[in-house]
Amino acid sequence: MMSLLEKNRPLRWLGKQLFNREDPAAFFDPLLAQVDPMLVRQYVPAKVIEITDETADTRTFILKPAARWAGFSAGQHVNTCIEIDGTRYNRTFSLSCSPAQWKLHGTVSLTIKRLPGGKVTNWMHDNLQPGAVLGLGEAFGEFQLPANPEPLLYIAGGSGITPILSQLETLASEDWRAPVTLLYFVRTQADVIAAERLYAIQKRWPAFNLQVLATEEGETPQYLNDQHLEQVPGVNARRCYLCGPKGLMDLATDLLHKRGIADERIHCTFFAAATAALATDDLGGVVQFARSDLSVSSEGDAALLDIAEAAKLSPQYGCRMGICHQCSCRKTSGTVVNRVTGKVSGPGEESIQLCVSIPQGPVTLDL
Ligand code: FES
Known part of the structure; x- marks a missing residue:
């Protein structure tokens, strides 16, 4: 029995x-x-509740995340997880609303521009509808406001306005008692993202000075130059926040340095991966994925995340820009070069970011 x-x-x-x-x-x-x-x-689900057009190629998606989402500070980014034809894609976007919107209404905004050839941004524009659900990670990023009022200067280019919008709405709602200037570079006036929100902030907040500079309108193209900075009252004493294409950010940083503004007072955030100039001759090498018992050769400036994915491994990642640290992994031996900073690692055991680390000779990973 x-x-x-x-x-x-x-x-x-x-x-x-x-x-x-x-x-x-x-x-x-x-x-x-x-x-x-x-x-x-596995992630915090967020329902799309509204979609608005900002420009011909930029939309704001208003999401309602599940209540367990931890919130954010003005200027931070978030990783999103989107399923397209059965495959999950992770992308990082800036939150374009103030934290007050999350606290008061339980919603957040992502303002997203179509990237030429971009699989996810184009899919979102073409397919995402109210009612759809995507995944959100926790917010992250050091592009944050100072604790106490002081004069600020923002320099933005194109869709680099998104984390700045979040900060401006926060400052306006707190009636920040110090002058704030935004120099916003766009190709034409039609490319101003969130124009209504920006002009509304300007109207209700007297300390805010908005200057939209259309680079391709008028007889001569107008790029950022020292004249623009000179016209900002007390510019040399301002804390500066920059977000936009790398060329604009490099130029702005250079001009601010020439005015004696120290790095500690210049805050940058990227919406595309920054890269250091690297000599590719001595890059690449055999990568040993120890836990997977796999060894592959690489050449040139391929990052370890790309090498792992080409070998059919699926390491975790978020921004793919060296910001979020989701791709951090233990290197047990070998040397890597950081593609953003150009820094060369030591040869021993340490944690590295797979998305921006390029092997320089043989490397062994705990992956
Ligand atoms: S994926 Fe964000 S730092 Fe590597």
């Missing part, structure tokens, strides 16, 4: 399969997603 213990064996086996897992969410989420995508646990 079968004992009770033996009778229950299949049930115990099933229980073990279901619950004795390192990551139960990975098992249950696909099931929960079928019932209601807002129930998944």
Whole structure:
């Protein structure tokens, strides 16, 4: 006769399969997603509730994240997880609203420009509709406001306005008692992102001076130069915030340095990966993925994240720009070069960011 213990064996086996897992969410989420995508646990689900056009190629997506999302500071970024044809893509975007919007209404805004050839941004523009659900990570980033009022200068280019919008709305709502100037460079007036919001801030907040500079309108193209800075009252004593294309940021940093403004008072954030000038001759090497028992050769300036993905591994990542640290991984030996800073690592064990680390000779990873 079968004992009770033996009778229950299949049930115990099933229980073990279901619950004795390192990551139960990975098992249950696909099931929960079928019932209601807002129930998944692996990431914070966020429902699209409204979409508005900002310019011909830029839209604002207003999302309602699940209440467990931890919130953000003005100027921070967030990783998103979007499923396209059964494949999940992670992308980093700036939050373009003030934290007050999240606190008061439980919603956040992402203002996203189509990138030429960009799989995810174009898909979002063409397919994302109210009611769709995407995943949000925790907010991150050091592009943050000072604790106490002081004069500020913002220099933005194109869609680099998005984290700045978040900060301006925050400052306006707090009635920041110090002058704030924004020099906003766009190709034409039609390319001003969130024009209504910017002009509304200017109207209700007297300390704010908005200057939109259309580089391709008028007889001569107008790029940032020292004259623009000279016209900002007390410019040399201002704390400066820059966001835009690398060329504009480099130029702005250079002009600010020439005025004696120290790096500690210049805050930059990128919306595309910055790169250092690297000599590619001695880059590349054999990469040993120790846990996967896999070894592959690489050449040139391919980053370890790309090398791992080409080898069909799936390391975690977020921004792919060296900002979020989601791709951090233990290097057990070998030397890598950081593509953003140009710095060369030591040869020993340390944590590195796969998305910006290029092997310089043989490298072994705990992956
Ligand atoms: S993916 Fe964000 S730092 Fe590497």
